[in-house]
Amino acid sequence: MxxxxxxxxxxxxxxxxxxxxxxAADPLAVLAAHLPAPPKAGRVVVVGVGKAAAKMALAVEQAWPQVPLSGLVIAPHGADLPHPPARRRIPVRFASHPVPDAQGAAAAAEILAAVRGLSAGDLVLFLVSGGGSALSTLPAPGLTLDDLIAVNRELLRCGAPIDHMNCIRKHLSAFSGGRVAAAAHPAEVLTLAISDVPGDDPAVIASGPTVADPTTFAEARALVAHYRMRLPEAALRHLERAEEETPKPGDPRLAGAVLRMIATPxxxxxxxxxxxxxxxxxxxxxxxxxxxxxxxxxxxxxxxxxxxxxxxxxxxxxxxxxxxxxxxxxxxxxxxxxxxxxxxxxxxxxxxxxxxxxxxxxxxxxxxxxxxxxxxxxxxxxxxxxxxxxxxxxxxxxxxxxxxxxxxxxxxxxxxxxxxxxxxxxxxxxxx
CATH class of the missing domain: 3.40.1480.10 (MOFRL domain)
Known part of the structure; x- marks a missing residue:
């Protein structure tokens, strides 16, 4: 030929x-096959972040038409469904990507509030896809959104690969690096993930909000030095203090967290x-x-x-x-x-x-x-x-x-x- x-x-x-x-990566085509049976008595809280968030939420609504659902997801501005339903059971909040904004920070705080106070019989369904790190930028205590916006711009400028960027992000965040799963304990947490990262490492996708983080403050500081990043003084001080590490593998708060890849490169x-x-x-x-x-x-x-x-x-x-x-x-x-x-x-x-x-x-x-x-x-x-x-x-x-x-x-x-x-x-x- x-x-x-x-x-x-x-x-x-x-x-x-x-x-x-x-x-092959369309949530409406692939997500439903990965859903478990809904809990018989407990609550179902659906939360998530990423470029696919709006369509992933719709896929859950279509697969579970009779199941009471609560929660919310965060998607980029402009990344809504072409014809959104008149009534959403899972609300969609919109935020800026790749530079974070106040809407994303507020929605990330809302997600943390939605998963706190649950019981062991409840299910948190976390829908995650690429882009979630910027969309759910929630500053760690002592930092401001302006600090993290400056950090994000420096990350985009320096040419670091995504896993290095996310190591730094996790150690300046109140949301990523396993913190959502820790907040949801003792509820069951099922993460459905669409991977946009090399090797499909779940700890890297959107900075792993429901996944144990093996990286450390020391590694984050080393990466900042390696790339000669010019970070705000508040961010540098936070990394130096290293007061609250991210949840690590083996953390009992993450024992009920399960992840399934529904679409990959x-x-x-x-x-x-x-x-x-x-x-x-x-x-x-x-x-x-x-x-x-x-x-x-x-x-x-x-x-x-x-x-x-x-x-x-x-x-x-x-x-x-x-x-x-x-x-x-x-x-x-x-x-x-x-x-x-x-x-x-x-x-x-x-x-x-x-x-x-x-x-x-x-x-x-x-x-x-x-x-x-x-x-x-x-x-x-x-x-x-x-x-x-x-x-x-x-x-x-x-x-x-x-x-x-x-x-x-x-x-x-x-x-x-x-x-x-x-x-x-x-x-x-x-x-x-």
Missing amino acids: AGTWDDASARAALLRLFEAGVR MMALRAMAEEGRAMGLAPLVLGDALEGEARELGKALGGIALSCATHGVPVARPALLLSGGETTVTIEGAAGEGGRGTETLLGLALALNGAPGIWALCCDTDGIDGRSEAAGAIATPDTLARARALGRDPRVALAGHDSTGLFRALGDLVVTGPTLTNVNDVRALLIG
Whole structure:
């Protein structure tokens, strides 16, 4: 089938693959199968945080139409259902992401209040997905929201991976790092999680509000020093005092806490691979946790694609290379309009240098790449030539972190709006 792909069919195939990955992580399709039987006598309190919160809450309401429910969930502004129900049994609060706001702090405090004072016969259903750390930013005693907003901005600037960022967040928080499960004791706590983190570590997803935290204040201080972070004095003093550690593995307050993964990056990639096979492609999943600097990962993926096209290694054309994971964009000085996905894609396009028969998509499954309106973009064999014809230098755009602006000018952004799920970035390279 080599040579049978043209630009239109390749673009359509890439979009179809992305849709298959997002569909595999849709709470309305996957959540109900993971619910237990509701308690016969106790209360059911449904709380949660994350980009998928509104749709996860709806999935619970649909699965348990006759069960009395209370609680609330926190979702990002703009991440509501397209047609929300007239009456919600599980209210949805909205907050800012990635920079925290007062609405998120107030809603996080409301969640803690909702789970306190329960009995052993009650059930807390905690719905968690990516983005929850910023949405539920509740300062530890002695800190202010402004302190944590400054910390969050520094975390986003420094280029640290998500597990390092969350270690610091947990030790400045009154909500994350197992504190919600501890507050709910002795009630049963069931966490249903949609993973957006490498390795699907539940302690990292939204900073693990219901999961024991193995990290320490000492580790948080070491990370601040390693990344040379400029934190507010109050935050530095709090880390130095180390007065109240997060609940650790073996803490009896977390003995009744159980977690189930309902959607993960690998599940999405497997669904995309199955869709690729249906198109006559030979899929190869390179991994679900490819990390590193975005442009450098793009260069590496381009090299693998060229090897497939030239040598048939590691897979012969027509081939499909799939990967997932959260890259890093380290910004120094002024920056244009970029995102992890589009920066990876532009690095990839430059590595391919117009090689024929290779198309690529890099998108965030939540529908938002960075702060742009797009989920990501598509690169084609003539991406560089078309950019230069418009008077845009792709290398200058990459150096200035203006990848989204370049792909917008080419008309190659993928715009879906919020998908109300999140299993991190996915990348698909079609080698025809």
